[in-house]
Amino acid sequence: MSGSPAEPAPAGMPPVGAPAEADEARPWRARLVRFGLPLLALALGCVAWELVVWVYAVPAYQLPSPLAVATTLVEDRALLFGSLLVTLETTAYGFALAVLGGAGLAILFSQSRLLETMLYPYAVILQVTPVVAVAPLLLIWLPQPVAVLACAWIVAFFPMLANTTLGLHSVDHNLSDLFALYGASRLQRLVRLQLPAALPMMLAGARIAGGLSLVGAVVAEIAAGSAGAGSGLAYRIAESSYRLNVPRMFAALILLSVAGMAVFGLLSLASWLILRRWHESALSRGP
Amino acid sequence: MSSPAVVALRAVTKAFPNGTRALDGLDLTVRRGEFLSLLGPSGCGKSTALRLIAGLSRPSGGAVVWGDGAPKAAPARGDLGVVFQEPTLMPWASVAANVRLPLQLTRRADVAEPRVRAALARVGLDGFAEAYPRELSGGMKMRVAIARALVTDPALLLMDEPFAALDEITRFRLDNALLGLWQELGKTVVFVTHSVFEAVYLSTRIVVMTPRPGRVAADIAIDAPFPRSETFRTSAEFAALCRTVGGALADAMGETFA
């Protein structure tokens, strides 16, 4: 009695016009303001800093001038960038393990209430215990590189777990009914509904986790301190502080904060690229 | 003379855990090929009745009986299409992927492409297969939802106030489009609305429901011939039918029809 949709049939509904091209063009002026103003403020800050050091003749072991820091950065570049790489590597591994572990555990929790009830408290304990306090213990138990990696992982793990759990639970009820209507299996529901719905929250979690795993790595390196055989950037800071090499401390500090910004920027970019077709957070609303 | 029953609600009661008795002794038979509207004020249990038919919830009392009395299981997956009040599209998937979903979930992906294309053509969205839901207007999103409900070629289509959130112009247009589809495809439609005018314009039969608890207050056949168009909407017959149905609704609500 009913025609098959596969047959060509006269359209029941009148067609609507072709989709409009979204206008991508943004005036360069807006960009200049957005990126130029913070840079200008930074430059002004550096000039003021240089002037203060110069006018009051502050010794370099108290406050090095920006120029002195820049010089150190260039002169010690082999040492500093080598250390940066070590810290970044730890961060990357810690982050990757946190993303896999956090998201994986959240998926497991979403499939078994029992597991969630049993294990979630441990995840919370891991989160609320300050990593600075845990680091010395880990350093006793584990070889130093592993202990540092464990710290980077511990702090980054929970945001990933919490955000993925929240995301997997925040599925639209009507969509959920639709999946039930067509008899979707658990796997179909997970892959086609829960994970895509959770993606924005997971990416937000990853953005936090990236920054935190850097923090974890730094904390563990500092905790290892002079006793450690490490060569990460935080270890350089500790070492320079014992030697009162303040310009190098500043140089290492600047490298760390630039690395933190780069991690955040990269993850934000990845998040935007993944979500830009559909999610509200990635929509441009024009200037 | 009446066509065979597709599904019947027999003395159905639905009480929610919080104590609300949404339905109490609802008797309703849906007949093959008809366009049946459930009309009633909001909160009278229309959505609840539709969810029971869709198998998305179970009755607390009474039974949902499929077919002609012979004990028969609920329809196969995909033999039933539902359109909710909101378009309920997956925002992360293109229009085509949204329409393809029922075929994938019922493991008929092999026949998907021509069916998806045909379903989109039917609702007038040919050029929009690769668009994302956020790029569409409210009316177009509803068209996608209708295409998705049609893609498995279900015998029964359940629609829960699908156009209630749309502006009147879009709504009239979609009403006409829906009537076109119904005539062309010969499906059975159960359509929930709280608009007397929409119910009269679309239906072959209107069931008026009472609020709290929900049950049938009046069962009115609308015999006006098809195809119906703007001429029908402005006719004296239409006005008279609306008065009758509006009166029945007012009686059901215990008020006088102004």
Ligand SMILES: Nc1ncnc2c1ncn2[C@@H]1O[C@H](COP(=O)(O)OP(=O)(O)O)[C@@H](O)[C@H]1O
């Ligand atoms: N899940 C639920 N839990 C508790 N009460 C509900 C639930 N769903 C609906 N109700 C109640 O049942 C009654 C009927 O609701 P509904 O079927 O949605 O009405 P309608 O669609 O006619 O507006 C309302 O009083 C509503 O508050």
Ligand SMILES: [Mg+2]
């Ligand atoms: Mg409703």
